[in-house]
Amino acid sequence: MQTAAAGAALGAVQQAQGQAIVPEQATAKAPATHTMSFTLNVNGRPYALELEPRVTLLDALRETLGLMGTKKGCDRGQCGACTVLANGRRIDSCLALAVAHDGDEITTIEGLALAGRLHPMQQAFVEQDAFQCGYCTPGQICSALGMVAELEKEGLPLDDATVRERMSGNLCRCGAYPNIVAAILKAGRAA
Amino acid sequence: MRDFRYTRASDIDSAVRAGRSSNAKFVAGGTNLIDLMKGAVEQPEELIDVSRLPLDRIEPLVDGGLRIGAAVKNSDAAAHPLVRDRYPLLSQALLAGASAQLRNMASMGGNLLQRTRCHYFYDTAFKACNKRSPGSGCAALEGERRMHAILGASERCIAVHPSDMAVALAALDAVVRVRGAASERTLPAAEFHRLPGDTPERDTNLEHGELITAIELPASRFGANAHYLKIRDRASYAFALVSVAAALDMQDGRVRQARIALGGVAHKPWRARRSEEMLAGKSLDASALRAAAEAALLDAKPYPDNAFKVELAKRAIVRAVLVAGGAA
Ligand SMILES: Cc1cc2nc3c(=O)[nH]c(=O)nc-3n(C[C@H](O)[C@H](O)[C@H](O)COP(=O)(O)OP(=O)(O)OC[C@H]3O[C@@H](n4cnc5c(N)ncnc54)[C@H](O)[C@@H]3O)c2cc1C
Ligand code: FES
Ligand code: FES
Numbered sequence: 001m002q003t004a005a006a007g008a009a010l011g012a013v014q015q016a017q018g019q020a021i022v023p024e025q026a027t028a029k030a031p032a033t034h035t036m037s038f039t040l041n042v043n044g045r046p047y048a049l050e051l052e053p054r055v056t057l058l059d060a061l062r063e064t065l066g067l068m069g070t071k072k073g074c075d076r077g078q079c080g081a082c083t084v085l086a087n088g089r090r091i092d093s094c095l096a097l098a099v100a101h102d103g104d105e106i107t108t109i110e111g112l113a114l115a116g117r118l119h120p121m122q123q124a125f126v127e128q129d130a131f132q133c134g135y136c137t138p139g140q141i142c143s144a145l146g147m148v149a150e151l152e153k154e155g156l157p158l159d160d161a162t163v164r165e166r167m168s169g170n171l172c173r174c175g176a177y178p179n180i181v182a183a184i185l186k187a188g189r190a191a
Numbered sequence: 192m193r194d195f196r197y198t199r200a201s202d203i204d205s206a207v208r209a210g211r212s213s214n215a216k217f218v219a220g221g222t223n224l225i226d227l228m229k230g231a232v233e234q235p236e237e238l239i240d241v242s243r244l245p246l247d248r249i250e251p252l253v254d255g256g257l258r259i260g261a262a263v264k265n266s267d268a269a270a271h272p273l274v275r276d277r278y279p280l281l282s283q284a285l286l287a288g289a290s291a292q293l294r295n296m297a298s299m300g301g302n303l304l305q306r307t308r309c310h311y312f313y314d315t316a317f318k319a320c321n322k323r324s325p326g327s328g329c330a331a332l333e334g335e336r337r338m339h340a341i342l343g344a345s346e347r348c349i350a351v352h353p354s355d356m357a358v359a360l361a362a363l364d365a366v367v368r369v370r371g372a373a374s375e376r377t378l379p380a381a382e383f384h385r386l387p388g389d390t391p392e393r394d395t396n397l398e399h400g401e402l403i404t405a406i407e408l409p410a411s412r413f414g415a416n417a418h419y420l421k422i423r424d425r426a427s428y429a430f431a432l433v434s435v436a437a438a439l440d441m442q443d444g445r446v447r448q449a450r451i452a453l454g455g456v457a458h459k460p461w462r463a464r465r466s467e468e469m470l471a472g473k474s475l476d477a478s479a480l481r482a483a484a485e486a487a488l489l490d491a492k493p494y495p496d497n498a499f500k501v502e503l504a505k506r507a508i509v510r511a512v513l514v515a516g517g518a519a
Contacts, residue, residue: 169290
């Protein structure tokens with residue numbers, strides 16, 4: 001019953017396990033005339049990449065590393081579906097050049113579950129039924145984690161109005177906002 | 192997106208040297224430039240990444256002012272204790288812009304140099320855009336002009352500057368510090384952006400290859416009474432239809448000095464100096480406020496689609512000044 005729902009919140013945890021990403025120093029090459037070598041540390045694992053500088057972080061994650069959990073909505077910074085954490089801070093990966101993140105620690109939805117257990121924020125999304133189609137969900141969850149950390153650092157309250165304002169960079173086409181806010185408040189307050 | 196060469200600048204001198212090449216552009220957060228490159232509005236052959244230059248500090252100046260490095264992220268500037276305490280107007284304006292993710296990427300320098308959101312500029316399917324290709328005309332003149340300028344426009348271009356931050360900086364008399372090949376200079380924030388005139392392809396008075404190194408704020412008496420009011424089509428994550436940066440130096444319930452700048456109305460942040468003068472020495476009563484607001488829009492030349500902005504701007508001025516003064 002909960003499988004579709006859980007699938008959205010854990011994003012591609014299953015996908016990541018099921019795909020042929022070479023662990024440790026995986027090297028992915030794109031056929032191109034003009035490429036650059038750099039490293040991305042994704043979900044705690046270093047990847048040596050060789051890509052054209054025009055490849056976005058989003059495309060590198062999805063197309064090169066096969067981490068399909070991070071979604072492409074607008075590809076222009078307008079929807080937040082591509083939100084990931086870079087050195088712990090939420091960003092829109094569609095407007096970031098992968099090469100500009102050389103050496104950075106990137107966390108995607110696939111990196112949140114620990115030892116087969118959902119991250120509390122993922123768990124809260126499942127329990128609060130915080131999605132319908134699930135397309136925005138990986139971005140919502142990464143963004144929520146970034147926000148909770150920001151509010152704590154800035155000494156701001158985790159309340160309904162703040163969450164709505166600070167999560168405005170994540171659109172939900174299905175309009176699941178009330179439950180998204182509820183999930184974030186639940187997980188954020190428990191943290 | 193067209194392919195390009197990418198170099199990460201290791202120091203300021205080499206960045207400035209590389210930036211001189213005619214087809215090179217600096218990139219910081221990339222949130223505007225990469226977006227425009229995806230749409231083929233900008234097509235640089237070389238990008239010089241300045242985001243890791245040592246321009247990421249916020250430091251108090253001996254005269255009581257504050258220097259914010261050009262590479263400081265919008266979110267970090269907004270959250271900095273000294274900015275929140277001494278320049279709440281700037282903090283509010285930054286937080287009114289874009290989304291939290293974008294503010295984590297966007298730099299102070301890049302924010303100043305973000306380009307207009309005029310649809311005719313943004314969409315290369317429209318051939319006529321004097322800003323994009325000088326001499327081609329202005330599709331907006333005969334088009335959908337709801338978002339466009341009501342002050343200071345020309346028959347060549349009616350675009351508005353979209354930055355919220357820049358409106359606060361203009362009100363606060365900030366100064367932009369820039370490094371060129373030969374020298375360093377400063378430009379007042381209020382004169383950093385240009386009116387379109389006959390050269391709408393030039394957004395600012397920065398020369399090609401000049402690197403913004405910092406934004407400097409003078410010591411301010413406006414910390415206690417400031418308000419950034421942004422009016423937009425949805426409550427958050429949208430560009431301004433009209434915005435007002437209002438800051439007051441108050442004494443015994445009277446305005447000693449006022450600073451008012453408008454966003455969303457012109458090709459640059461619009462300093463309402465006449466209104467500021469009219470408010471000096473006044474208490475915040477309704478008729479004085481309305482008169483000052485009327486004065487700011489005296490020269491407005493709207494189109495039918497954006498005529499609503501005139502009254503909206505007047506009421507926004509009244510509201511922003513009242514809130515700044517603690518009277519609303
Ligand atoms: C969906 C969306 C919504 C947005 N909403 C708002 C909003 O409501 N309000 C608002 O104010 N903004 C808004 N923005 C714009 C955002 O604030 C800008 O994109 C951002 O501030 C640009 O900063 P950056 O560092 O990413 O610049 P980049 O994209 O890296 O660069 C922009 C320009 O600045 C130049 N540049 C960068 N740094 C320097 C430097 N140090 N010296 C000289 N030149 C330099 C680059 O060459 C380029 O021309 C929005 C953007 C998006 C995508
Ligand atoms: S895909 Fe990046 S913001 Fe929409
Ligand atoms: S759940 Fe469908 S877009 Fe958010």
